[in-house]
Amino acid sequence: MRYFTLSEFDCPSLLESGINMDRAFLDKLEEAREYAGIPFKITSGYRTKKHNEELRKKGYKASANSSHLIGKAADIAVGSGAERYIILNALIKSGFKRIGIAKTFIHADTDSIDQGGNKPNSVWTY
Numbered sequence: 274m275r276y277f278t279l280s281e282f283d284c285p286s287l288l289e290s291g292i293n294m295d296r297a298f299l300d301k302l303e304e305a306r307e308y309a310g311i312p313f314k315i316t317s318g319y320r321t322k323k324h325n326e327e328l329r330k331k332g333y334k335a336s337a338n339s340s341h342l343i344g345k346a347a348d349i350a351v352g353s354g355a356e357r358y359i360i361l362n363a364l365i366k367s368g369f370k371r372i373g374i375a376k377t378f379i380h381a382d383t384d385s386i387d388q389g390g391n392k393p394n395s396v397w398t399y
Contacts, residue, residue: 274299276306282318282347286327293319294344298383301367302347305381309363311356316378317341317348334399340371340392346382375399 277299282291306313320328320341328335340346351357357379364372364381371394373380380399384392 274303276303276313277315281315282344284319284321284324286324287321290319290321295383298345298347301369301383302381305360305363305367305369307363308366309359311359313360314350315347316350318346319344340382340384343384345384346380348378348380350378352377370394372396373399 279291279294280289282294282299284290302313318341320335320339322342325335325337325339325342329337335341349360351360357374360379361372361374364379369381369383371382371384371392374396375398
């Protein structure tokens, strides 16, 4: 990878777990980073079920069928509206169709199937 290391996607509770990231997802994220022309700071990549459950208990929006659990999602830190625009534009240009926008990060994933059927293409806010 040109812009990222797998360790950037490690779950805080499991070293070297970034290896569980989906390769097609990482390729698409690399493309988005190229379009953006600015660094992406990953705040959450792969998550173990235990860590995801801990986040849920703390009140974070971490769904039980989170795309982070299968290595098809990442949260990218944002510090300003201009940075948010650049990253969002690059994600869309790269073909991401599931994007969540929060005050301090943007979630991007390539997941399409959940336990109940399909995860629709969507842009949402936290």
